[in-house]
Amino acid sequence: MTITSLAILLQVSSPNQNSSEVVFLAILSVLVILLTGISGKVNMGFQVPGFSRPLSSKRKEILKKHFPYYCQLSPNRRKRFEQKVQHFIYVKEFIPRQIPIVTEEMKVLISACAVQLTFGYPKVFLSHFKRILVYPDNYYSTINKTFHKGEVNPRLRAVVISWKAFVAGYFNPKDGRNLGLHEMAHALRLENLILNAEYNFFDGAVLQQWQTLADQEMQNISAGNSRMFRGYAATDPDEFFAVAVENFFERPEKFKSLMPNLYGILVLLLKQDPLNPL
Template identity: 35%
Template sequence: MLSKWNSYYAALSDNHQHSFVVRTLLFLKTTNFGSTEGFELTTEMKLVISSAFVEITFGLKQDVLSIFKTIFVTPSSYSYTGRDVLYDGDVNTVTKRVNLSWPAVEKGFIITNDGLNIAIHEFSHCLIIENAKGSYFSKVFNDTDLNAWKELATKKIPLIREGKYTIFRDYGGTNLMELFAITLETFFEQPHEFYSYAPTFYRTTAKVLKQDPRNGKNPK
Protein backbone atom coordinates (compact mmCIF):
# COMPACT_ATOMS: atom_id res chain seq x y z
CA MET A 1 0.00 0.00 0.00
CA LEU A 2 2.80 2.42 0.86
CA SER A 3 4.62 1.68 -2.41
CA LYS A 4 1.39 2.34 -4.30
CA TRP A 5 0.59 5.63 -2.60
CA ASN A 6 3.76 7.25 -1.32
CA SER A 7 6.49 8.00 -3.88
CA TYR A 8 8.89 9.12 -1.11
CA TYR A 9 8.59 5.68 0.51
CA ALA A 10 8.87 3.86 -2.82
CA ALA A 11 12.24 5.53 -3.51
CA LEU A 12 13.79 4.58 -0.14
CA SER A 13 16.41 1.86 0.34
CA ASP A 14 15.21 -1.44 1.85
CA ASN A 15 16.52 -0.53 5.31
CA HIS A 16 14.85 2.86 5.26
CA GLN A 17 11.62 1.31 3.98
CA HIS A 18 11.61 -1.06 6.95
CA SER A 19 12.09 1.86 9.34
CA PHE A 20 9.37 3.83 7.55
CA VAL A 21 6.88 0.96 7.91
CA VAL A 22 7.62 0.60 11.63
CA ARG A 23 7.14 4.32 12.20
CA THR A 24 3.94 4.38 10.14
CA LEU A 25 2.44 1.54 12.17
CA LEU A 26 3.48 3.25 15.41
CA PHE A 27 1.77 6.47 14.34
CA LEU A 28 -1.30 4.52 13.28
CA LYS A 29 -1.47 2.75 16.64
CA THR A 30 -1.08 5.92 18.74
CA THR A 31 -3.55 8.06 16.80
CA ASN A 32 -7.35 8.09 17.01
CA PHE A 33 -8.99 8.15 13.59
CA GLY A 34 -12.58 9.17 13.07
CA SER A 35 -14.80 10.03 10.12
CA THR A 36 -18.12 11.54 9.13
CA GLU A 37 -21.05 9.21 9.83
CA GLY A 38 -21.70 7.00 6.82
CA PHE A 39 -18.22 7.49 5.38
CA GLU A 40 -16.04 4.38 5.54
CA LEU A 41 -12.49 5.24 6.59
CA THR A 42 -10.41 2.25 5.50
CA THR A 43 -7.09 1.01 6.86
CA GLU A 44 -5.54 1.98 3.55
CA MET A 45 -6.70 5.58 3.97
CA LYS A 46 -5.30 5.68 7.51
CA LEU A 47 -1.95 4.36 6.27
CA VAL A 48 -1.76 6.98 3.53
CA ILE A 49 -2.47 9.79 6.01
CA SER A 50 -0.02 8.37 8.56
CA SER A 51 2.70 8.11 5.91
CA ALA A 52 2.60 11.88 5.38
CA PHE A 53 3.56 12.43 9.02
CA VAL A 54 6.35 9.85 8.83
CA GLU A 55 7.67 11.42 5.62
CA ILE A 56 8.03 14.83 7.27
CA THR A 57 9.58 13.47 10.47
CA PHE A 58 11.73 10.72 8.96
CA GLY A 59 14.95 12.56 9.82
CA LEU A 60 13.71 13.64 13.24
CA LYS A 61 13.20 11.84 16.54
CA GLN A 62 9.51 12.74 16.59
CA ASP A 63 7.57 9.50 16.03
CA VAL A 64 4.09 10.56 17.15
CA LEU A 65 2.02 13.63 17.95
CA SER A 66 1.46 14.38 21.63
CA ILE A 67 -1.24 17.09 21.40
CA PHE A 68 -3.11 16.36 18.19
CA LYS A 69 -3.98 12.72 18.84
CA THR A 70 -7.15 12.65 16.74
CA ILE A 71 -7.49 12.80 12.96
CA PHE A 72 -10.99 13.28 11.56
CA VAL A 73 -11.58 12.54 7.88
CA THR A 74 -14.48 13.85 5.81
CA PRO A 75 -15.76 12.64 2.41
CA SER A 76 -15.59 16.15 0.92
CA SER A 77 -14.61 19.73 1.73
CA TYR A 78 -16.28 21.02 4.88
CA SER A 79 -17.12 24.24 6.70
CA TYR A 80 -17.57 25.45 10.26
CA THR A 81 -20.92 26.71 11.50
CA GLY A 82 -21.27 30.42 10.81
CA ARG A 83 -18.48 30.46 8.23
CA ASP A 84 -18.86 30.45 4.46
CA VAL A 85 -15.32 29.17 3.85
CA LEU A 86 -14.83 25.59 2.66
CA TYR A 87 -11.83 23.72 4.05
CA ASP A 88 -9.87 20.73 2.76
CA GLY A 89 -7.96 20.52 6.02
CA ASP A 90 -7.25 22.36 9.25
CA VAL A 91 -5.64 21.92 12.65
CA ASN A 92 -8.11 22.78 15.41
CA THR A 93 -6.29 23.88 18.56
CA VAL A 94 -9.55 23.89 20.58
CA THR A 95 -10.56 20.29 19.84
CA LYS A 96 -6.91 19.24 19.40
CA ARG A 97 -7.94 17.54 16.21
CA VAL A 98 -6.58 17.41 12.66
CA ASN A 99 -9.38 17.56 10.10
CA LEU A 100 -8.80 16.35 6.56
CA SER A 101 -10.92 15.97 3.44
CA TRP A 102 -10.15 12.58 1.91
CA PRO A 103 -10.45 13.74 -1.76
CA ALA A 104 -7.81 16.42 -1.03
CA VAL A 105 -5.55 13.89 0.72
CA GLU A 106 -5.96 11.48 -2.18
CA LYS A 107 -5.16 14.14 -4.79
CA GLY A 108 -2.05 15.13 -2.85
CA PHE A 109 -0.63 11.63 -3.17
CA ILE A 110 -1.81 10.92 -6.73
CA ILE A 111 -0.25 14.13 -8.09
CA THR A 112 3.23 13.98 -6.60
CA ASN A 113 5.01 16.96 -8.15
CA ASP A 114 2.76 20.03 -7.87
CA GLY A 115 3.77 21.17 -4.38
CA LEU A 116 0.29 20.44 -3.02
CA ASN A 117 -0.26 17.85 -0.31
CA ILE A 118 -2.88 18.69 2.31
CA ALA A 119 -1.71 15.98 4.74
CA ILE A 120 1.87 17.27 4.72
CA HIS A 121 0.53 20.81 5.04
CA GLU A 122 -1.59 20.17 8.12
CA PHE A 123 0.97 17.95 9.85
CA SER A 124 3.50 20.76 9.35
CA HIS A 125 1.19 23.00 11.38
CA CYS A 126 0.92 20.33 14.08
CA LEU A 127 4.68 20.08 14.41
CA ILE A 128 5.20 23.84 14.70
CA ILE A 129 2.51 24.10 17.38
CA GLU A 130 3.81 21.12 19.33
CA ASN A 131 7.37 22.42 19.05
CA ALA A 132 6.28 25.79 20.50
CA LYS A 133 4.52 24.14 23.43
CA GLY A 134 7.22 21.56 24.15
CA SER A 135 9.83 21.77 26.88
CA TYR A 136 13.54 22.00 26.07
CA PHE A 137 13.76 18.20 26.15
CA SER A 138 10.69 17.60 24.00
CA LYS A 139 11.30 20.01 21.13
CA VAL A 140 10.52 18.70 17.67
CA PHE A 141 13.13 20.91 16.01
CA ASN A 142 16.55 22.23 16.96
CA ASP A 143 15.99 25.87 18.02
CA THR A 144 19.07 27.19 16.22
CA ASP A 145 18.07 25.50 12.97
CA LEU A 146 14.45 26.64 13.18
CA ASN A 147 15.43 30.22 14.04
CA ALA A 148 17.76 30.31 11.04
CA TRP A 149 14.82 29.12 8.90
CA LYS A 150 12.52 31.78 10.37
CA GLU A 151 15.06 34.52 9.71
CA LEU A 152 15.26 33.60 6.04
CA ALA A 153 11.53 32.95 5.72
CA THR A 154 10.60 36.32 7.17
CA LYS A 155 12.44 37.97 4.27
CA LYS A 156 10.59 35.79 1.74
CA ILE A 157 7.05 36.75 2.81
CA PRO A 158 6.98 40.27 1.27
CA LEU A 159 8.57 38.89 -1.91
CA ILE A 160 5.87 36.20 -2.17
CA ARG A 161 3.17 38.84 -1.66
CA GLU A 162 4.69 40.94 -4.44
CA GLY A 163 4.82 37.94 -6.79
CA LYS A 164 8.63 38.01 -6.85
CA TYR A 165 9.24 34.61 -5.23
CA THR A 166 7.42 32.14 -7.40
CA ILE A 167 8.65 28.76 -6.14
CA PHE A 168 5.83 28.95 -3.55
CA ARG A 169 2.16 29.66 -4.20
CA ASP A 170 0.72 33.01 -3.08
CA TYR A 171 -0.77 31.61 0.13
CA GLY A 172 2.77 31.24 1.47
CA GLY A 173 2.81 35.00 1.90
CA THR A 174 0.10 34.83 4.60
CA ASN A 175 2.39 34.33 7.60
CA LEU A 176 5.31 32.22 8.85
CA MET A 177 3.04 29.34 9.87
CA GLU A 178 1.56 29.00 6.38
CA LEU A 179 4.92 29.54 4.71
CA PHE A 180 6.42 26.71 6.78
CA ALA A 181 3.66 24.33 5.66
CA ILE A 182 3.93 25.35 2.01
CA THR A 183 7.72 25.16 2.15
CA LEU A 184 7.45 21.55 3.33
CA GLU A 185 4.97 20.66 0.59
CA THR A 186 7.40 22.05 -1.99
CA PHE A 187 10.42 20.50 -0.26
CA PHE A 188 8.98 16.99 -0.57
CA GLU A 189 7.12 17.29 -3.88
CA GLN A 190 9.55 19.48 -5.85
CA PRO A 191 12.94 19.13 -4.13
CA HIS A 192 15.10 19.58 -7.22
CA GLU A 193 13.16 22.62 -8.44
CA PHE A 194 13.22 24.12 -4.93
CA TYR A 195 16.98 23.64 -4.66
CA SER A 196 17.61 25.14 -8.11
CA TYR A 197 15.44 28.16 -7.31
CA ALA A 198 16.63 28.85 -3.76
CA PRO A 199 19.58 26.65 -2.69
CA THR A 200 20.25 28.44 0.60
CA PHE A 201 16.61 28.32 1.71
CA TYR A 202 16.41 24.68 0.61
CA ARG A 203 19.50 23.74 2.63
CA THR A 204 18.14 25.61 5.65
CA THR A 205 14.88 23.65 5.40
CA ALA A 206 16.82 20.39 5.03
CA LYS A 207 18.74 21.23 8.20
CA VAL A 208 15.51 21.78 10.14
CA LEU A 209 14.11 18.43 8.97
CA LYS A 210 17.46 16.55 9.13
CA GLN A 211 16.94 15.12 5.64
CA ASP A 212 17.23 15.84 1.94
CA PRO A 213 14.59 14.16 -0.28
CA ARG A 214 16.73 14.76 -3.37
CA ASN A 215 18.68 11.71 -2.14
CA GLY A 216 15.79 9.32 -2.73
CA LYS A 217 17.27 6.12 -1.33
CA ASN A 218 19.02 7.71 1.64
CA PRO A 219 17.41 11.06 2.44
CA LYS A 220 18.86 11.25 5.96
Protein backbone atom coordinates in the same frame (compact mmCIF):
# COMPACT_ATOMS: atom_id res chain seq x y z
CA MET B 1 23.89 -4.18 37.15
CA THR B 2 23.69 -6.13 33.89
CA ILE B 3 21.57 -9.21 33.21
CA THR B 4 24.73 -11.30 32.98
CA SER B 5 26.03 -10.16 36.37
CA LEU B 6 22.64 -10.88 37.91
CA ALA B 7 22.73 -14.39 36.55
CA ILE B 8 26.22 -14.93 37.96
CA LEU B 9 25.12 -13.54 41.30
CA LEU B 10 22.28 -16.04 41.42
CA GLN B 11 24.63 -18.89 40.56
CA VAL B 12 27.22 -18.08 43.24
CA SER B 13 24.75 -17.28 45.99
CA SER B 14 25.66 -18.87 49.24
CA PRO B 15 23.89 -22.16 50.06
CA ASN B 16 22.93 -20.53 53.35
CA GLN B 17 21.32 -17.58 51.62
CA ASN B 18 17.64 -17.51 52.55
CA SER B 19 15.01 -18.21 49.91
CA SER B 20 13.48 -14.72 50.04
CA GLU B 21 16.77 -13.13 48.92
CA VAL B 22 17.07 -15.58 46.02
CA VAL B 23 13.50 -14.89 44.96
CA PHE B 24 14.12 -11.14 45.14
CA LEU B 25 17.19 -11.42 42.90
CA ALA B 26 15.28 -13.58 40.45
CA ILE B 27 12.45 -11.07 40.23
CA LEU B 28 14.95 -8.23 39.84
CA SER B 29 16.65 -9.98 36.93
CA VAL B 30 13.32 -10.45 35.16
CA LEU B 31 12.49 -6.78 35.64
CA VAL B 32 15.84 -5.74 34.15
CA ILE B 33 15.19 -7.95 31.12
CA LEU B 34 11.76 -6.42 30.60
CA LEU B 35 13.00 -2.87 31.05
CA THR B 36 15.84 -3.49 28.64
CA GLY B 37 13.39 -4.66 26.02
CA ILE B 38 11.17 -1.65 26.52
CA SER B 39 14.17 0.68 26.39
CA GLY B 40 15.15 -0.79 23.05
CA LYS B 41 11.73 0.05 21.64
CA VAL B 42 11.85 3.59 23.06
CA ASN B 43 15.20 4.17 21.41
CA MET B 44 13.58 3.24 18.11
CA GLY B 45 10.88 5.81 18.72
CA PHE B 46 8.20 3.57 20.21
CA GLN B 47 7.26 5.58 23.26
CA VAL B 48 3.70 4.59 24.10
CA PRO B 49 3.45 0.81 23.88
CA GLY B 50 6.46 -1.04 25.18
CA PHE B 51 6.12 -3.45 22.31
CA SER B 52 5.58 -3.33 18.58
CA ARG B 53 4.26 -5.64 15.93
CA PRO B 54 5.52 -5.63 12.36
CA LEU B 55 3.43 -3.76 9.84
CA SER B 56 1.03 -6.23 8.26
CA SER B 57 1.56 -7.40 4.69
CA LYS B 58 -1.72 -5.70 3.74
CA ARG B 59 -0.47 -2.35 5.04
CA LYS B 60 2.89 -2.79 3.34
CA GLU B 61 1.12 -3.42 0.04
CA ILE B 62 -0.81 -0.17 0.45
CA LEU B 63 2.48 1.69 0.92
CA LYS B 64 4.11 -0.04 -2.04
CA LYS B 65 1.18 0.72 -4.29
CA HIS B 66 0.37 4.29 -3.28
CA PHE B 67 3.29 5.90 -1.48
CA PRO B 68 6.35 6.73 -3.65
CA TYR B 69 8.32 8.22 -0.75
CA TYR B 70 8.35 4.81 0.94
CA CYS B 71 9.25 2.96 -2.26
CA GLN B 72 12.45 4.97 -2.82
CA LEU B 73 13.86 4.17 0.62
CA SER B 74 16.55 1.56 1.24
CA PRO B 75 15.39 -1.73 2.85
CA ASN B 76 16.59 -0.70 6.32
CA ARG B 77 14.94 2.70 6.10
CA ARG B 78 11.76 1.07 4.86
CA LYS B 79 11.66 -0.97 8.05
CA ARG B 80 12.06 2.18 10.13
CA PHE B 81 9.31 3.83 8.11
CA GLU B 82 7.00 0.83 8.63
CA GLN B 83 7.64 0.92 12.38
CA LYS B 84 6.73 4.58 12.58
CA VAL B 85 3.58 4.07 10.50
CA GLN B 86 2.53 1.15 12.71
CA HIS B 87 3.07 3.18 15.85
CA PHE B 88 1.29 6.24 14.47
CA ILE B 89 -1.79 4.15 13.65
CA TYR B 90 -1.63 2.56 17.10
CA VAL B 91 -1.62 5.83 19.08
CA LYS B 92 -4.10 7.87 17.01
CA GLU B 93 -7.89 7.77 17.00
CA PHE B 94 -9.18 7.86 13.43
CA ILE B 95 -12.68 9.33 13.41
CA PRO B 96 -15.00 9.11 10.38
CA ARG B 97 -17.05 12.17 9.51
CA GLN B 98 -19.88 11.79 6.97
CA ILE B 99 -18.46 8.38 6.03
CA PRO B 100 -19.18 4.95 7.60
CA ILE B 101 -15.59 4.12 8.59
CA VAL B 102 -12.00 5.20 8.19
CA THR B 103 -10.62 2.45 5.97
CA GLU B 104 -7.27 0.71 6.28
CA GLU B 105 -6.06 2.56 3.21
CA MET B 106 -6.99 5.90 4.75
CA LYS B 107 -5.27 5.07 8.04
CA VAL B 108 -2.09 3.85 6.37
CA LEU B 109 -1.69 6.70 3.89
CA ILE B 110 -2.54 9.50 6.32
CA SER B 111 -0.12 7.98 8.83
CA ALA B 112 2.53 7.61 6.12
CA CYS B 113 2.12 11.30 5.28
CA ALA B 114 2.82 12.24 8.91
CA VAL B 115 5.80 9.86 9.01
CA GLN B 116 7.16 11.29 5.75
CA LEU B 117 7.38 14.69 7.37
CA THR B 118 8.71 13.46 10.73
CA PHE B 119 11.02 10.73 9.42
CA GLY B 120 14.10 12.66 10.50
CA TYR B 121 12.81 12.59 14.09
CA PRO B 122 12.45 8.96 15.25
CA LYS B 123 10.66 9.89 18.47
CA VAL B 124 8.29 12.53 17.14
CA PHE B 125 4.73 11.33 16.49
CA LEU B 126 2.79 14.60 16.83
CA SER B 127 1.69 13.32 20.23
CA HIS B 128 -0.48 16.32 21.09
CA PHE B 129 -2.78 15.53 18.18
CA LYS B 130 -4.62 12.42 19.30
CA ARG B 131 -7.42 12.52 16.74
CA ILE B 132 -7.47 12.32 12.95
CA LEU B 133 -10.86 13.35 11.56
CA VAL B 134 -11.54 12.22 8.01
CA TYR B 135 -14.25 13.75 5.79
CA PRO B 136 -15.04 12.45 2.29
CA ASP B 137 -14.76 15.91 0.71
CA ASN B 138 -14.56 19.58 1.64
CA TYR B 139 -16.50 20.22 4.83
CA TYR B 140 -18.31 23.23 6.23
CA SER B 141 -16.85 24.89 9.30
CA THR B 142 -19.41 26.32 11.69
CA ILE B 143 -16.64 28.37 13.32
CA ASN B 144 -15.72 30.63 10.40
CA LYS B 145 -18.69 29.82 8.14
CA THR B 146 -16.69 28.54 5.20
CA PHE B 147 -15.69 25.28 3.53
CA HIS B 148 -12.35 23.64 4.37
CA LYS B 149 -10.15 20.95 2.86
CA GLY B 150 -8.26 20.45 6.10
CA GLU B 151 -7.20 22.09 9.34
CA VAL B 152 -5.29 21.57 12.56
CA ASN B 153 -7.10 22.26 15.81
CA PRO B 154 -4.77 22.23 18.83
CA ARG B 155 -7.65 22.86 21.26
CA LEU B 156 -9.44 19.70 20.12
CA ARG B 157 -6.07 17.97 19.61
CA ALA B 158 -7.18 17.09 16.11
CA VAL B 159 -5.96 17.07 12.52
CA VAL B 160 -8.85 17.25 10.06
CA ILE B 161 -8.53 15.93 6.50
CA SER B 162 -10.71 15.90 3.40
CA TRP B 163 -9.95 12.50 1.87
CA LYS B 164 -10.64 13.72 -1.66
CA ALA B 165 -8.20 16.61 -1.26
CA PHE B 166 -5.65 14.36 0.44
CA VAL B 167 -5.66 11.90 -2.48
CA ALA B 168 -5.45 14.75 -4.99
CA GLY B 169 -2.30 15.98 -3.26
CA TYR B 170 -0.49 12.72 -3.95
CA PHE B 171 -2.11 12.13 -7.35
CA ASN B 172 -0.15 15.06 -8.78
CA PRO B 173 3.18 14.87 -6.91
CA LYS B 174 4.96 17.70 -8.76
CA ASP B 175 2.64 20.70 -8.42
CA GLY B 176 3.78 21.81 -4.96
CA ARG B 177 0.31 21.33 -3.51
CA ASN B 178 -0.26 18.54 -1.01
CA LEU B 179 -2.99 18.90 1.58
CA GLY B 180 -1.68 16.11 3.82
CA LEU B 181 1.83 17.53 4.03
CA HIS B 182 0.42 21.04 4.45
CA GLU B 183 -1.71 20.13 7.47
CA MET B 184 0.92 17.86 9.02
CA ALA B 185 3.42 20.73 8.67
CA HIS B 186 1.09 22.92 10.72
CA ALA B 187 0.83 20.15 13.32
CA LEU B 188 4.62 19.71 13.37
CA ARG B 189 5.27 23.42 13.91
CA LEU B 190 2.74 23.52 16.75
CA GLU B 191 4.04 20.30 18.29
CA ASN B 192 7.47 21.90 18.66
CA LEU B 193 5.89 24.62 20.85
CA ILE B 194 3.61 22.48 23.03
CA LEU B 195 4.94 21.44 26.43
CA ASN B 196 5.01 17.65 26.29
CA ALA B 197 7.52 14.84 25.73
CA GLU B 198 8.10 16.04 22.15
CA TYR B 199 8.58 19.69 23.03
CA ASN B 200 11.32 21.80 21.39
CA PHE B 201 12.77 19.19 19.02
CA PHE B 202 13.71 21.79 16.40
CA ASP B 203 17.21 23.19 16.73
CA GLY B 204 16.75 26.77 17.93
CA ALA B 205 19.61 28.26 15.90
CA VAL B 206 18.45 26.55 12.71
CA LEU B 207 14.88 27.66 13.34
CA GLN B 208 16.06 31.25 13.75
CA GLN B 209 17.94 31.07 10.44
CA TRP B 210 14.83 29.64 8.82
CA GLN B 211 12.66 32.48 10.05
CA THR B 212 15.08 35.14 8.84
CA LEU B 213 15.10 33.72 5.31
CA ALA B 214 11.36 33.04 5.44
CA ASP B 215 10.62 36.67 6.32
CA GLN B 216 12.67 37.82 3.34
CA GLU B 217 10.88 35.46 0.97
CA MET B 218 7.45 36.43 2.31
CA GLN B 219 8.28 40.02 1.36
CA ASN B 220 9.21 38.85 -2.14
CA ILE B 221 5.94 36.96 -2.45
CA SER B 222 3.92 39.99 -1.32
CA ALA B 223 5.74 42.10 -3.92
CA GLY B 224 4.99 39.52 -6.62
CA ASN B 225 8.64 38.60 -7.04
CA SER B 226 8.64 34.94 -6.00
CA ARG B 227 9.31 32.32 -8.65
CA MET B 228 8.64 29.44 -6.28
CA PHE B 229 5.74 29.90 -3.88
CA ARG B 230 2.09 30.76 -4.41
CA GLY B 231 0.72 33.94 -2.85
CA TYR B 232 -0.95 32.10 0.03
CA ALA B 233 2.51 31.43 1.49
CA ALA B 234 2.78 35.12 2.45
CA THR B 235 -0.29 34.91 4.73
CA ASP B 236 1.80 34.36 7.86
CA PRO B 237 4.90 32.39 9.00
CA ASP B 238 2.85 29.24 9.67
CA GLU B 239 1.38 29.17 6.18
CA PHE B 240 4.78 29.92 4.68
CA PHE B 241 6.26 26.93 6.48
CA ALA B 242 3.43 24.65 5.34
CA VAL B 243 3.70 25.75 1.69
CA ALA B 244 7.49 25.42 1.82
CA VAL B 245 7.14 21.85 3.11
CA GLU B 246 4.82 21.00 0.20
CA ASN B 247 7.41 22.27 -2.29
CA PHE B 248 10.30 20.71 -0.38
CA PHE B 249 8.92 17.22 -0.98
CA GLU B 250 7.19 17.73 -4.31
CA ARG B 251 9.58 20.05 -6.17
CA PRO B 252 12.94 19.71 -4.41
CA GLU B 253 15.05 20.22 -7.55
CA LYS B 254 13.41 23.54 -8.36
CA PHE B 255 13.37 24.60 -4.72
CA LYS B 256 17.10 23.94 -4.30
CA SER B 257 17.95 25.57 -7.62
CA LEU B 258 16.04 28.79 -6.95
CA MET B 259 16.54 29.06 -3.19
CA PRO B 260 19.56 26.97 -2.14
CA ASN B 261 19.94 28.68 1.25
CA LEU B 262 16.30 28.28 2.24
CA TYR B 263 16.29 24.72 0.96
CA GLY B 264 19.46 23.90 2.89
CA ILE B 265 18.02 25.26 6.13
CA LEU B 266 14.87 23.17 5.66
CA VAL B 267 17.06 20.09 5.17
CA LEU B 268 18.65 20.82 8.54
CA LEU B 269 15.32 21.60 10.17
CA LEU B 270 13.59 18.40 9.00
CA LYS B 271 16.77 16.29 9.15
CA GLN B 272 16.25 14.82 5.71
CA ASP B 273 16.84 15.67 2.05
CA PRO B 274 14.30 14.55 -0.61
CA LEU B 275 17.10 14.72 -3.20
CA ASN B 276 19.10 12.17 -1.19
CA PRO B 277 16.50 9.87 0.43
CA LEU B 278 18.75 6.83 0.90
